Amino acid sequence: MASAANLPASVEALSLQSTTRTSKFAGCFPSLNPMDIYREHIAEELGKATGIDSEKIYARLAWTNTLDKGDLSLALMSRRSHQAPALQIKKNPQELAKELAEKFPQSDLIQPPTYFGTHMQFFCKPRPLANTVLRRILTEKSAYGTNGNQGLKDPSDPSKGQKKIIIEFSSPNIAKPFHAGHLRSTIIGGFLANVHTVMGWDVVKMNYLGDWGKQYGLLANGYKYFGNEEALTKDPINHLFDVYVKVNRIVGDQEKPIEDFKNQIKSKKEKSEDVSELEAELAKLVDVSEDEKARRYFKSMEDGDQDALALWRRFRDLSIEKYKQTYARLNIDFDAYSGESQVKGESMTAAYEAMEKAGVSEKSEGAVIVDFTKHGAKKLGKAIIVRKDGTPLYLTRDIGAITEREEEYHFDKMIYVVAMQQDLHLAQLFKITELMGHKDLASRCQHINFGMVRGMSTRKGTVKFLDDILRDVGEKMHEVMKKNEVKYQQVEDPVQTADTLGITAVMVQDMTGKRINGYDFNLDAMTSFEGDTGPYLQYAHARLCSMTRKSGLNVDELSTANFDLLTEQHAVDLIRLLAQWPDVLLQTAKTLEPITVLSYLFRMTHMLSSSYEVLNVINSEPELKKARMALYASARQVLNNGMRVLGLNPVERRRCIPGQVGRVRQSGSKYKAEEAGK
Numbered sequence: 291m292a293s294a295a296n297l298p299a300s301v302e303a304l305s306l307q308s309t310t311r312t313s314k315f316a317g318c319f320p321s322l323n324p325m326d327i328y329r330e331h332i333a334e335e336l337g338k339a340t341g342i343d344s345e346k347i348y349a350r351l352a353w354t355n356t357l358d359k360g361d362l363s364l365a366l367m368s369r370r371s372h373q374a375p376a377l378q379i380k381k382n383p384q385e386l387a388k389e390l391a392e393k394f395p396q397s398d399l400i401q402p403p404t405y406f407g408t409h410m411q412f413f414c415k416p417r418p419l420a421n422t423v424l425r426r427i428l429t430e431k432s433a434y435g436t437n438g439n440q441g442l443k444d445p446s447d448p449s450k451g452q453k454k455i456i457i458e459f460s461s462p463n464i465a466k467p468f469h470a471g472h473l474r475s476t477i478i479g480g481f482l483a484n485v486h487t488v489m490g491w492d493v494v495k496m497n498y499l500g501d502w503g504k505q506y507g508l509l510a511n512g513y514k515y516f517g518n519e520e521a522l523t524k525d526p527i528n529h530l531f532d533v534y535v536k537v538n539r540i541v542g543d544q545e546k547p548i549e550d551f552k553n554q555i556k557s558k559k560e561k562s563e564d565v566s567e568l569e570a571e572l573a574k575l576v577d578v579s580e581d582e583k584a585r586r587y588f589k590s591m592e593d594g595d596q597d598a599l600a601l602w603r604r605f606r607d608l609s610i611e612k613y614k615q616t617y618a619r620l621n622i623d624f625d626a627y628s629g630e631s632q633v634k635g636e637s638m639t640a641a642y643e644a645m646e647k648a649g650v651s652e653k654s655e656g657a658v659i660v661d662f663t664k665h666g667a668k669k670l671g672k673a674i675i676v677r678k679d680g681t682p683l684y685l686t687r688d689i690g691a692i693t694e695r696e697e698e699y700h701f702d703k704m705i706y707v708v709a710m711q712q713d714l715h716l717a718q719l720f721k722i723t724e725l726m727g728h729k730d731l732a733s734r735c736q737h738i739n740f741g742m743v744r745g746m747s748t749r750k751g752t753v754k755f756l757d758d759i760l761r762d763v764g765e766k767m768h769e770v771m772k773k774n775e776v777k778y779q780q781v782e783d784p785v786q787t788a789d790t791l792g793i794t795a796v797m798v799q800d801m802t803g804k805r806i807n808g809y810d811f812n813l814d815a816m817t818s819f820e821g822d823t824g825p826y827l828q829y830a831h832a833r834l835c836s837m838t839r840k841s842g843l844n845v846d847e848l849s850t851a852n853f854d855l856l857t858e859q860h861a862v863d864l865i866r867l868l869a870q871w872p873d874v875l876l877q878t879a880k881t882l883e884p885i886t887v888l889s890y891l892f893r894m895t896h897m898l899s900s901s902y903e904v905l906n907v908i909n910s911e912p913e914l915k916k917a918r919m920a921l922y923a924s925a926r927q928v929l930n931n932g933m934r935v936l937g938l939n940p941v942e943r944r945r946c947i948p949g950q951v952g953r954v955r956q957s958g959s960k961y962k963a964e965e966a967g968k
């Protein structure tokens with residue numbers, strides 16, 4: 291362990307080390323997270339000076355949300371606190387904070403600590419911090435902030451391998467609209483997959499399609515009337531939806547006479563009149579109805595009729611092909627396309643048996659149900675597992691699927707990214723799993739839910755598919771860009787640029803705020819370059835790229851810059867913020883909230899925009915120019931890393947983004963300063 295005196299030197303050596311230096315503190319990875327060097331140092335020094343167990347100090351050293359509270363802070367709580375009395379303090383915490391701050395020895399890394407209320411605040415000394423952090427960012431590049439140890443089964447023994455996580459997300463229903471719930475699931479799920487990947491997990495991205503049920507019988511029959519081979523191959527998703535809508539219309543038309551017959555029979559029965567003739571007519575009507583035909587067709591699928599299955603499989607395969615193209619635009623590719631159709635009958639049968647054996651299920655009016663109120667889960671009510679006619683339900687398939695996935699993947703964790711409307715469904719699923727005797731399996735599963743998007747409709751009508759949403763936002767983005775004619779002329783590929791920016795706009799709006807909060811789908815707000823929007827984030831990134839190009843400096847040589855020259859408060863604060871990225875990512879792995887990353891990135895872009903004027907690059911002396919460029923290049927790298935975790939495609943060329951530049955010129959606001967300072 292390095293002493294306070296020689297730490298800066300060893301810090302340097304560490305940052306170039308590719309292997310993980312271990313620490314006596316749990317979860318401390320100084321070679322991956324520069325702030326861990328500081329945590330380790332503070333814990334040891336404070337431990338030595340005060341006799342307090344350094345591990346307890348270490349565990350309590352937290353990163354701060356605002357830089358004025360220090361780079362790390364230590365909360366001191368008295369014994370009376372409801373929290374664990376980690377430090378076993380007998381004293382008044384305020385007094386203790388003061389006393390500990392005074393006892394902290396001289397350090398090359400840390401300024402003399404300050405205290406605020408019951409907190410000790412530690413500020414890093416700027417020079418060693420700059421040297422460590424910037425050099426690391428510039429050499430580690432996209433790996434900066436990642437922590438492969440998090441996903442190891444045993445961080446002290448990498449040979450035991452990675453932990454496996456299944457993230458089930460998106461999961462649309464074939465031939466039905468891709469609604470806002472699916473959009474959010476796709477965005478949040480993609481993000482969760484990225485977070486776990488950079489944290490070293492072995493991630494399985496799974497799409498659980500709604501691809502089974504009577505409606506596929508309806509669709510297959512409808513296809514016989516309205517289907518068109520060419521349209522199917524060209525645009526399967528839209529074509530199948532059209533067919534589905536048309537055949538559903540027939541069903542609707544047939545419902546009325548059937549209903550009328552039923553009512554007539556009912557009233558005649560009440561008068562004890564003979565209804566046999568009417569019943570015979572009704573039976574005939576039902577027999578030829580589309581609904582009944584669909585039921586029969588689906589039955590033939592369930593019974594394994596090869597022709598019926600071949601057609602259904604074609605619909606499914608073609609839809610998946612199309613989905614894949616759309617997901618690719620969001621940087622998402624699934625490892626597994628499972629779906630309700632894929633759940634094996636025997637898994638469900640095994641589940642029924644296990645439930646019966648465990649006394650979980652019971653018969654009720656010919657159906658099999660689970661009455662949760664009898665199993666200590668009043669809130670979950672009752673759920674049907676097998677219908678009267680012996681057929682399984684949505685929940686039943688999920689029960690079969692959870693055990694199949696356990697067998698196939700042996701996962702350490704599984705996340706279901708599904709709208710909060712299905713809170714009850716997933717709570718029932720997990721409870722049944724537990725009651726069936728798989729308590730451990732249930733404990734490894736988690737429902738990540740989210741609120742609803744309000745008013746998601748395109749200008750051409752209601753949204754049907756993901757492609758419609760992306761196209762509409764792209765078009766709107768294109769309009770916004772066109773408003774600045776001069777700049778627009780310079781855009782190389784406006785349609786492509788508008789598309790990328792549009793996708794960013796939708797995604798950033800979705801990730802602004804906690805998952806559980808719903809939001810209004812607002813095309814104007816999301817495509818604006820003003821405020822904390824996707825286009826603004828892209829602009830910030832592209833601007834840093836263009837600055838690098840214009841500097842004429844070789845990016846690969848920036849890590850040899852003299853970082854000691856970065857003394858201005860703006861530079862120091864930016865470096866302090868960049869130092870937080872590994873902690874932000876770690877925190878994100880806990881909150882599983884995109885906003886944890888996004889709000890950090892916006893803090894950074896705000897800080898950047900106020901730095902450009904103060905920290906000019908182009909007109910500075912060569913050494914200073916190189917050092918400042920190294921700082922901006924580091925910021926660009928971290929911004930890029932953060933955007934990628936969110937699933938965004940960072941844009942490199944500012945020339946592609948006219949809106950912001952136009953606004954800058956016109957408004958004369960703080961952005962003018964940005965331009966001048968570039």
Ligand SMILES: NC(=[NH2+])NCCC[C@H](N)C(=O)O
Pocket residue numbers: 458461462463498499500688706708
């Ligand atoms: N395992 C699950 N139930 N996942 C969620 C599936 C979502 C379903 N396809 C729907 O659109 O509502």
